[in-house]
Every structure is written in C-alpha cells, then in structure tokens.
Amino acid sequence: MNRLKQVRSILPFIIFAMILFLLWRGLGLRPNQVPSPLINQSAPEFSLPDLLDAKKSVTHKEFAGHVTFVNVWATWCVSCAEEHRALLQLAQDAHIEFLGLNYKDDTIAAKKWLQQYGNPYKRVAVDSDGQAAIDWGVYGTPETFVIDKKGVIRYKQVGPIDNDAWEKTLKPLVEKLRNERA
C-alpha cells in the first residue's frame, strides 16, 4: 500500500518527463512536410453513384489491371477549370484513364460542365457529401491520385496537373507502372 502511494506521488513527474522528452524530440522534426499516408497503400474501398447514370455505381474494383488517375474535382473549383484542358489532352494523347471524383458538388451543374467542356473521365463517381474524400485524405480540389494495376496508390498530386508536373513526375511514373505486372 505504501509502495503504491509512493508510485502515485511520483507519477505526475514521470508523465511530465515523458511529455518533455517527446517535445524535445519534436523540436528537430519538420512538421510542414506531410506526405500522404496513403502512398503504397491499397486505395480505399468505395461504392458511389455514377454521375452520368445514377442507377450504376462506381467502385474501387475499377482499378484492377490498368493504371488509373483518380482526379478529385468540382465545378466550383477554379483550378479544376484550369486543369480541365490538360486532362482532356492527356486522356486523348497519353491514353490516361481518368476516374473522376466529383467532390461536394451539384450533380446537375457537374453534368452540364462535362457536356460543355468535354469529358476526360472514363467514369465519374459522385461524392456529394465528401465522405469518400475523407477516406482518401483529400485536402482540397484538384487532387490526383495515381493508382497502379494492383489498385495501390503510388502517388498524389496536390493542385492542378500542369506541364511541369506531367513531364517531370507523372509521365515517367506512368511508364514505369505500365510495365509492372498486374
């Protein structure tokens, strides 16, 4: 009993010392560089309605056997509008298979948008309340995830895909992934 009391009285000091040690270690860390924790993890499972045909659903099974770009977009997002032309071009010239994740958007507006500006996506999943985006760890729009043939996330592009990002990073990555075995 007395022993217990001794331990109890020194316990606050021990907890405090542990926290202090952590903070000391924490000082040398660089918290600003936060890579996506999902890299090299299997893509989160999902099953969402298809934008163009609400009766059908889009699921993670789409990823099997080929390299996919999951592109998070919305009609209210200005950078997505800037990125759109690049997506169309990549879909046509580089045969990239885009899967769109329409994030917190108005379904009618989104359909109209695709009719008006062209549709780079093979399928578009509707995530109107943003729940699926939470699983994907989406910070904002646009974001693009590169998924390999086994359905594993290999890269995350934050912000629009521009020429620089494509030539330097994405293009070599796609070539490498296409040569991997399913």
Next chain:
Amino acid sequence: MVPELGSFAIILALCFSIIQGVSGFKPFRRLLRLSMTAAIIQFIFLTIAMLCLIASFVMQDITVIYVREHSHALLPVLYRIGAAWGGHEGSLLLWCLILAGWTVAFILFSDKKLSQSSRSNIMMILGFISCGFITFLFATSNPFQRDFPASLITGNDLTPILQDPGLIFHPPMLYLGYVGFAIGFAFAISALIEGKLNQEWAHACRPWIVLPWSFLSCGIVLGSWWAYRELGWGGWWFWDPVENASLLPWLSATALLHSLVVSEKRQSFKGWTVLLAIITFTLSLLGTFLVRSGVLVSVHAFANDPTRGLFLLCYLAVIIGGAFLLYGFRIKDFYQDPQFELLSRETFLLLNSVILLTAVFTIVIGTLYPIILDALSLGKISVGEPYFNLVFLPVILPLLLLMGFAPHVHWKKQAAGLLWKKMRFTLFFSLIIAVLVPFCLGFEFSGLTCLGIFLSVWIILATVQYAHTLKQIELKHWGMIVAHVGIAIVALGVTVNKSYSAERQIKMLPGESVSLAGYQFTFVNVDEMRGVNYEAVTASFDVQKNNSIPERLEAEQRIYTAHQETLGKPGILVNPFRDLYLALGNGFPDGGWSVRIYYKPMVRWIWAGGFLLLIGGFLSLLSQIKKRDENE
C-alpha cells in the same frame, strides 16, 4: 532613442525580477517588503517597455526589425497598437507585463490573513517565473532589435487575418487567463514548501483561480468568434493545436475551482488541489511552448524558431519538473483518509475533477500524437476533428449529467432515495422536452441530438430547481447558477449547431440564385472597392425566405497590397436563432464566383453561454470579496 529606452527598461525589469525572487527566500518582513517593491518597480519598467513598443509602432519606426515585420505605413493606427502583440516578440513582452501585473495585484489585494511565510514563498516563485521569461524575452526575442539602414522599406505589414478588432482584445484576454494561473501555481508550491494547506490558504487562493478562469473563458470565446469571422469556413472550433492549448488549462482550472471549494469548506482534497494547480499552470506554459516553438503546425503558429523552443523547454523542465518533484516528495503530508460516504457532494466534485482531467488527457494525446508517431519514426499523420469529437464527447457528456445533480447533493452523506425523489420529475421533464421539441418543430430525429438537448435542459431545470429550494439566493449562489446555466447554453448551442447546420458550395453567376435550408440566395452583383491597405471585391446577395422582403448580404474578397495575400471576409446575417454565412471563393474567367453558403442555427448561443461563464466568475469573485470584508 525610444527602442533603446525599451531595451533598457527590459534589462532593468530583469534585474528587479531577480531581486524579487531572491529576497523572497527568507520570510523576514523587511525582505518581503523589498521583494514587493521590486515587483512593483519591475511592473513599471515593463509598462514603459510596452509603451515604447507601441510608440515605435505608431511612429512606424522601421529601423526596429519587429515593427518592420509586423506593420506597414498604410496600416490603420488601431491595428498598429494591436500589432504590438501580433507577433512573437511583442506577445512575449505582453506575457511578462501581464505576469508583473498579476504580481502587483497579488501584493495589493491578497487576503490579509495569508501568513507571511506563504507571501514570501509566493513572491519568490513569481519572481523566478518572471526572471526566466524576461531572460527568454531579452536573449532570444527582443522586440526592440534594430537594423540600420532601412531606408526605403515600407514594412511587411501585419498578417491579414490578424487585422481585425478581435486581435486587440483576444490575446490580452487569453494571456490574462494563462498567466494568471501563475499565482495559483505559486500558492501550490508555497503549500508544498511549508507542508501545510489550511482553510486560510484555500480561501486566499480562490480569487486567484476564479479571476484568470473568467478571463480565459472570455478569451476562448473571443478566439472562437474571431476564427468564425475570419477563417471563412463557418466553423467556431477547429480542434487546432493552439485552440486546444487554450482549452486545456481551462478544463483543468475548472476542475481546480471545484476542488478548491472542497479544500476550503471541508478541509479535504488537498493533494488534488495542489496537483491541479500545478497542472493548470503547466498546461498554460505548454500552450505557450506549442504556439511559440513550431513543434506543431497550425493556423495560429505565427512564430516558429527551434532555439526559442529549446529555451522554453529547458525553462519548463526546471520550473515544472521541479514542481512535480517537490510534489512527489511532499504530498504524503497532505494525505488523509476520506471522511465522506460514497454518495456525497465530495464524490460528485471528485468525479468532476477526474472527468475533466480525463478530458485533458485525451486532448493532450490527440494534440501530441502526431509528434509521438513522428518522433518514433512511425510516419506523419494529423489528428483532426473526428478524433476529438469521438473521444471528447463520451468523456464530457456524463459530466453534464452530474452537473444537474451536484448542487442538490449534501456534503458528507446523501440518501440516494431522497435525491431520486427530489430530482425524478426534473429528469423526466427534461427527457420529454428533449424528445418532443425537435419532433414538434419537424426536425429529423437523432439520438445524439436528443441527448444533447436533454442534458442542456436538464442542467438548466436542475439549477433553477436548486435556486428555488434556497431560502434566499445570495451572491455566493449566483456565480455558480449563472456559470452552470452558461455551460448548458453552450451545450445546447453546440448540439443544435452540429445537428442542423447545412452548407453548400457552388459556382454562381450574377443573377443566379440557390436555396439552402429554406432560404433563397440571389447573387446580385460584384463591385470593386479600395480599403486603406487592401483592394477588395464585394459580392452582394439578396437573401429571402418564402418571398419575404430580401435582406442584403455582402461578402468580400480582399487582396492586401503589402503581402499580396488574399483574404475572404464572409458576409453574415445574424439573428438569435440562426446565422446565414456566405464566403466568397475564387472568381472564374467567365464572371462566375465560387461561393460557400452555410446555415448555422443557434451559433450565437455558444458564445452567449461563454460570456455567462465570465459573468458567473465575476459574481463568484464579488461574493468572495464581500465575505472577506465581512470577516475583517
């Protein structure tokens, strides 16, 4: 000249803080007088330093690096005064000034019955705390550091989100709370050194917890209100590390307030009281550390520098590590067998402490978890709102249930049957209200919502019932009644807000309209305007419900010229039951705008309840002063 005067004033203040600390070592009357005089002189010099800093800002003396980085020729004078504590160096000076201010307040207003040895100890501890912080200020973050020549630079300007009237009041209010707990800490250490904690001690200590607690409550409310208006997401609490840093000491101070009552009235819980006083001040310092060291990224971490972090860490290790060691060796003197039954007010107040400390623990874990993983090289993650909601709610909800009962429970022993007989109707009635009201108003049913409404109504009714059972409601009761009702109102606001908020994010062209929660928002036009140090686009919207007379809502998008930084100023339509909140996003080339619209029911209740806490605290303080005057 003025900046040199400021630097010099800081050095002198440092000297006097050392005199204050050292002469508190022995409890001789003369030394005590010397210590007190030193503290007062220190306060005067720190005030001079602060005035020098404000003067440098007002005169826009850009040879001072700190002024150059946080001010701009075009910044309005009012914000220049606020800018004096808008950055790291200035807010640290404010910290030291406020500590000296509290020390002077202690000298002038503390209970005459407090023994001389306690006074000496308290002065000594406050002297050393102050000495450490002024050293930190002068050695690593002197706000008066100059740099010549700075001929053509106009200044960096204050971070746009800080250019808000809230900034002038929010940090001083928060610091009045944080720093004020230093007095309670000094009381606790003094009790440990002397090995005794009596009724006079507890009685003298209480005002020095109640007052900072009230200021801190107010500071948190102001901070939440500021974030709501400035950050543009319609949120009033983000579980951001810096917000947590202010909530943590508040939670443990709340536990301390209640534990002190037991120490004063029942001569019990002495170990708890001392421990909570130490923890509360630790959490205040930890908050300072987290904000100032850059260990955690957050929207608030304006100043980051590892060497400063290391200094603060050593300081924490010495002051708080020493305090906990002292606690470990001395606490056995305070141990006594519990003299109350299982069902008694003591038990309820003990549970209150335990629950609040558990809440503190879960938040500390959540806030530090990213560092823990990172330090052990297990990857980088960030802990967000879902975690905190998940762990905080189950901990805090039982506390709300207990809050209704606690005032009705007798000290020492309470018969369970009597309590049940007294409270059952109130309990049933609150349950019925919680189920019926959302149903009658046609809201969607949700268990958690009903629970939240039930607990809030229950606290209010039980508190009113308590007031009713009193023969006469005296001043000493009012503090508790108002503060408890305040908590209930916060809980009600949070419940309704979380349950029935709605939002929509959409691209709109002028002339288009959308509806949300029964309101029709019509985009009227866009207008350009110029402010003093920014250019702005103002978008006007007409808002109406069921074809009523439209109200005008204006949201702004500002570009601050010095930073080239854009900042949205959301438009908000307020009434007591709901806010309509509209934030302007980016513009499209075709003239459209991205807009976010939020419907926020009862959000004002959250802050109103928070201000009731401030009032409750002041009422409690008044009653303590009155009682003291009667005793003398």
